[in-house]
Amino acid sequence: MEAEPGIVDLRGVWAAAGAWCSAAAVVRIAPAQAALVAVAGSFLLALMAWNLRSGRGLAAWFHRGWAPVALAAAGATVVAAAAAVQGAGGQGAAGAEPRLAALVEARETARVRVVLTMAPRARPAPPASGAMAAESRGGEWVAEARLQAVAVSGAWMSTSSRVAVSWPASWGADAVGEGDTLEALGRLSPMAPGRREVAWVGLRSPPTVVPAAAGAVDRAREDFVEAARALPGDGPALLPGMVMGDRRGQDAGLGDAMATAGLSHLTAVSGANCALVLGTVLGAGRACRLGRTATLLLCLAALAGFVAVVRPEPSVVRAAAMGTVSAVAVYAGRGRQAFAALCACVVGLLAWDPWYAGEAAFRLSVAATAGIALLGRPLAVVLHRVLPGWLANGTAITVAAQAFCLPVLLTFTTDVAAYAVPANLAVAPLVPPATIAGTAALGLAFLPGASVLVAALVWVAGVPAALVGGVGRWFATLPHAHLSWVPGPAGTVAALLVAAALVAAAWMVRLPGGVPARRAGALLAAFAVAVPAGILLPATALVGRNPPPWEIALCDVGQGDALALRTGPERAVVIDTGPDPAPVRTCLDVLGVEVVDVLVLTHLHADHIGGLEGVFSGREVREVLYSTAARAQDREPGQRPGAGAAGLSGRLPATAPARRAFAGERGSAGPVEWEVLWPLAGAPAATENDASLVVKYRIGAGGTASGRTLTLLATGDIEEEAMDVLLRTGVDLRADILKVSHHGARNGGTAVIGAAGPRAALVGVGAGNSYGHPAPEILAALQAAGTAVFRTDTAGAVLLRREGSTLVSARLEGAGG
Incomplete structure (x- = not known):
C-alpha cells in the first residue's frame, strides 16, 4: 500500500450526510410528502445556482461557504425524489397495497406463503402494536421475509411485501433457513411505527416448507453446499457463508466464537468478496492486455454475475454498488479517490433503498470503508517504517476498520473484541484462497460434467475456510477475549475521539521526513486523547473488576431471565440465559464466574435459552437441567438426552451432560441446595410456560454472620392455572426472595x-x-x-446478600442496565 499524494477529497461527505438525513426522514412520511421535499430541494438548488451565477445576493458574497450546503441539498433532493418515485415512504400497513392493508388493519387470520430473506433468530418478538403484542408470550423464532401470497376467500392473492414472521420457540427452526418458502396459517397484524415491514405475521400452525422449482442458480448453490459437506472442521458451515452468504449450516456456537474473535464479517458475503472478485478480474484483464474500457465492462459483468449467483441480498447489493463505483473510478483514472467513491456509493444506495439509513449493517459497512479510506493508507505508510510490508498493510486496514466501526458498534453493545487485530491478521492469508477458489467452484457448478473440478476447487477453498473457523474458535477461548467498553454516551464519545486522534496522528507523520516542529504539538495532543480514551478506558476490563459481595445476582439481559447463585469463588449455579449471548456473558464475566456447577433452563423459550452460548463462552459448565412441554420421545434416534430438545439441538457441547428434571429431584453445589417442585412427573404440561421448572433454592450460612439460610423461589414463566395446581399439592413455597413468574405478566397470578x-x-x-x-x-x-421489588428495566443488574438478618442489595456496575 503506497501513500496517496495530495489531500483526500472530503467534499462528498456533505452530499452523503444530506442523503442520509433525507433517507431517515422520507421513510417516515408519505410518498407525496417526499415529492414535496424533492421539489423544495430542487428549487433551493436552482435559486442558489442563479444567485452564484449572477453574482447577486448574500449567497454570492459567501459563495465558498455555500458549497457544503449545496452538496447536502443535492444529496437530500436525490434521495427524496427517488423515494417519491418508488413510493418508499410511509409506515407499516400504509405502505402495502390496498387489499393487503385492509387485511392487516382487520388483523385477519389467513393462509400465507412467505419467503424467508434471513435465517430465523431466537429472541423475544420485535415490537408489534395492538393485540399482537399482548399475544406474543414467551420466546419465539423471528425472521424477516417477503410475503408471496395470501389466501383470501379461497383464492391466492399474490403480493411482494416485506413482513416480519414469528412462531413459537417450541416448534423449532432447524429445518428452515434463508431462502426457504414457508406456508402456514398466520395472523396479520400492524407493525409498530418506524419499521419497514408492512405487517407482522404470527404463525398459528407449524409451517411447512414449500418445494420451490429449482432453477440453474438454485441447483448450482445446492451442488456447492453438497460438495462442501465433505470438508473438515468448520469448512462445511463457513465456506458456503464466505462464498455465497448461505449461513444455514452455521450454529450459534460458531457465530458467537467468530463475533468474539472479531471475525463475524467472514461468516457471510461482504465487500471483501467483491474486492477479491474485482481484483482477480482486473488482474486477468491486465494479463490479457485489455484496454480500460474492456476491463471496466469485464469487471461490471463479473460483479453482475456474482450478485445473481449469490442472490441480491442487501449486504451483497451494498458491496456490489461500492465495487461498481470503484471500477468506474479506476476507469476514470481516479482510483485513489476511495473516499469520494464511498460518498457517491452512499448517496446511490440510499436513493435505491432509503431504509438502509436505519440499518446497523449499512452503518458498519460505511464506517469500515471510511476508516480504510481515511486512516488505512496513511497508517500503512507509518507502519511501513517499522514493519514488513505485508504486516504493515494488514495491520493498518484492520486497525482502521475497527477504529471507525467501534462508535457504531457501541450503539447496540458494549462488548469489544480484544483480539480482533491479531485474529484478522492470522486469517488474512486464508481468506483470498477460500473466497477466490470457492467463487470459481460456484461458477463451474453451472457447467454439466464439472463436478470433479468443482469438488477439487471446493477442497482448495474449504481447507482455508476450516482453518478460519479454527482460528476464530481459538481466539474466542483466550482470556479477556471480549472487553467491556465504557457504556453510554461517554463510551461513544471516547470511541469517536480514538478514531479522530488516529487519523490526525497518521496523517501528520505519513509525510517523508517525519513530523515538522509546527505539527509536534498537535500530534502530542492527538496522542494525549487517544491513549487515555482508547487504551485506559477499555483496558479497565483487564484489571479485573471486583463486584460487591454477592450471593444472588439478577443479570440485566433485557426482556428475559438470567440469575446466578454463588456456590464458591468463581463458581455459580446459573438459572436461564436471557435472549442473547452478549448480556449474560458480560454479567457472568463481571461476576467472575469461571465454573457453572449447574445450568438450569426453566423452559425452552428463546428469552430463557437464547443466550446459551454466552454462558458456555470461556466457562466450564458441568451439568444442564431443563424442562420442556415436548415429549421425551420426540428427540431423534441416537441423540443423547437433552441434545435434541427443541431449542437445544446442536447447542450443548458434549462436555455438558443435559437431563430433564421433574418434581422431587434434589441437588447441591457448595452452600446452595435445591429441590425441584414442578413439573410433576407423568403429567405433561399443556404449554411451554407451564412446563417451567419451579425450584426452591436454599443458600446455607456458609460462614456468614447471619447463621440462617437464605431461600429463593424461582418460578420460570409458569402461569396462574399451573401454579394453582402446584399450590393445591400443599408444598411449602415460603421463600425470602421470589423470582416473579413470566417477567411480571398478568397471567402469572398473585396467589x-x-x-x-x-x-x-x-x-x-x-x-x-x-x-x-x-x-x-x-x-x-x-x-x-x-x-421490595427489583426490576432490571429500572435497577439494572442487581446483587443480593445477607448482612445479619438484613437483605442488602447493590447494583452490579459494568454488566448492562
Missing part, C-alpha cells in the same frame, strides 16, 4: 405471592417492552405484601 411471603422480588424485564411487563396488578400485590 404465589401470598404463599411465598417474600421479602424481595426479582423481575427480569426489558425497558420499554411492548408486552406491558410487569403488570400493574402484580406490582400492586407485591406492594401490598410489603415486598
Whole structure:
C-alpha cells in the first residue's frame, strides 16, 4: 500500500450526510410528502445556482461557504425524489397495497406463503402494536421475509411485501433457513411505527416448507453446499457463508466464537468478496492486455454475475454498488479517490433503498470503508517504517476498520473484541484462497460434467475456510477475549475521539521526513486523547473488576431471565440465559464466574435459552437441567438426552451432560441446595410456560454472620392455572426472595405471592417492552405484601446478600442496565 499524494477529497461527505438525513426522514412520511421535499430541494438548488451565477445576493458574497450546503441539498433532493418515485415512504400497513392493508388493519387470520430473506433468530418478538403484542408470550423464532401470497376467500392473492414472521420457540427452526418458502396459517397484524415491514405475521400452525422449482442458480448453490459437506472442521458451515452468504449450516456456537474473535464479517458475503472478485478480474484483464474500457465492462459483468449467483441480498447489493463505483473510478483514472467513491456509493444506495439509513449493517459497512479510506493508507505508510510490508498493510486496514466501526458498534453493545487485530491478521492469508477458489467452484457448478473440478476447487477453498473457523474458535477461548467498553454516551464519545486522534496522528507523520516542529504539538495532543480514551478506558476490563459481595445476582439481559447463585469463588449455579449471548456473558464475566456447577433452563423459550452460548463462552459448565412441554420421545434416534430438545439441538457441547428434571429431584453445589417442585412427573404440561421448572433454592450460612439460610423461589414463566395446581399439592413455597413468574405478566397470578411471603422480588424485564411487563396488578400485590421489588428495566443488574438478618442489595456496575 503506497501513500496517496495530495489531500483526500472530503467534499462528498456533505452530499452523503444530506442523503442520509433525507433517507431517515422520507421513510417516515408519505410518498407525496417526499415529492414535496424533492421539489423544495430542487428549487433551493436552482435559486442558489442563479444567485452564484449572477453574482447577486448574500449567497454570492459567501459563495465558498455555500458549497457544503449545496452538496447536502443535492444529496437530500436525490434521495427524496427517488423515494417519491418508488413510493418508499410511509409506515407499516400504509405502505402495502390496498387489499393487503385492509387485511392487516382487520388483523385477519389467513393462509400465507412467505419467503424467508434471513435465517430465523431466537429472541423475544420485535415490537408489534395492538393485540399482537399482548399475544406474543414467551420466546419465539423471528425472521424477516417477503410475503408471496395470501389466501383470501379461497383464492391466492399474490403480493411482494416485506413482513416480519414469528412462531413459537417450541416448534423449532432447524429445518428452515434463508431462502426457504414457508406456508402456514398466520395472523396479520400492524407493525409498530418506524419499521419497514408492512405487517407482522404470527404463525398459528407449524409451517411447512414449500418445494420451490429449482432453477440453474438454485441447483448450482445446492451442488456447492453438497460438495462442501465433505470438508473438515468448520469448512462445511463457513465456506458456503464466505462464498455465497448461505449461513444455514452455521450454529450459534460458531457465530458467537467468530463475533468474539472479531471475525463475524467472514461468516457471510461482504465487500471483501467483491474486492477479491474485482481484483482477480482486473488482474486477468491486465494479463490479457485489455484496454480500460474492456476491463471496466469485464469487471461490471463479473460483479453482475456474482450478485445473481449469490442472490441480491442487501449486504451483497451494498458491496456490489461500492465495487461498481470503484471500477468506474479506476476507469476514470481516479482510483485513489476511495473516499469520494464511498460518498457517491452512499448517496446511490440510499436513493435505491432509503431504509438502509436505519440499518446497523449499512452503518458498519460505511464506517469500515471510511476508516480504510481515511486512516488505512496513511497508517500503512507509518507502519511501513517499522514493519514488513505485508504486516504493515494488514495491520493498518484492520486497525482502521475497527477504529471507525467501534462508535457504531457501541450503539447496540458494549462488548469489544480484544483480539480482533491479531485474529484478522492470522486469517488474512486464508481468506483470498477460500473466497477466490470457492467463487470459481460456484461458477463451474453451472457447467454439466464439472463436478470433479468443482469438488477439487471446493477442497482448495474449504481447507482455508476450516482453518478460519479454527482460528476464530481459538481466539474466542483466550482470556479477556471480549472487553467491556465504557457504556453510554461517554463510551461513544471516547470511541469517536480514538478514531479522530488516529487519523490526525497518521496523517501528520505519513509525510517523508517525519513530523515538522509546527505539527509536534498537535500530534502530542492527538496522542494525549487517544491513549487515555482508547487504551485506559477499555483496558479497565483487564484489571479485573471486583463486584460487591454477592450471593444472588439478577443479570440485566433485557426482556428475559438470567440469575446466578454463588456456590464458591468463581463458581455459580446459573438459572436461564436471557435472549442473547452478549448480556449474560458480560454479567457472568463481571461476576467472575469461571465454573457453572449447574445450568438450569426453566423452559425452552428463546428469552430463557437464547443466550446459551454466552454462558458456555470461556466457562466450564458441568451439568444442564431443563424442562420442556415436548415429549421425551420426540428427540431423534441416537441423540443423547437433552441434545435434541427443541431449542437445544446442536447447542450443548458434549462436555455438558443435559437431563430433564421433574418434581422431587434434589441437588447441591457448595452452600446452595435445591429441590425441584414442578413439573410433576407423568403429567405433561399443556404449554411451554407451564412446563417451567419451579425450584426452591436454599443458600446455607456458609460462614456468614447471619447463621440462617437464605431461600429463593424461582418460578420460570409458569402461569396462574399451573401454579394453582402446584399450590393445591400443599408444598411449602415460603421463600425470602421470589423470582416473579413470566417477567411480571398478568397471567402469572398473585396467589404465589401470598404463599411465598417474600421479602424481595426479582423481575427480569426489558425497558420499554411492548408486552406491558410487569403488570400493574402484580406490582400492586407485591406492594401490598410489603415486598421490595427489583426490576432490571429500572435497577439494572442487581446483587443480593445477607448482612445479619438484613437483605442488602447493590447494583452490579459494568454488566448492562
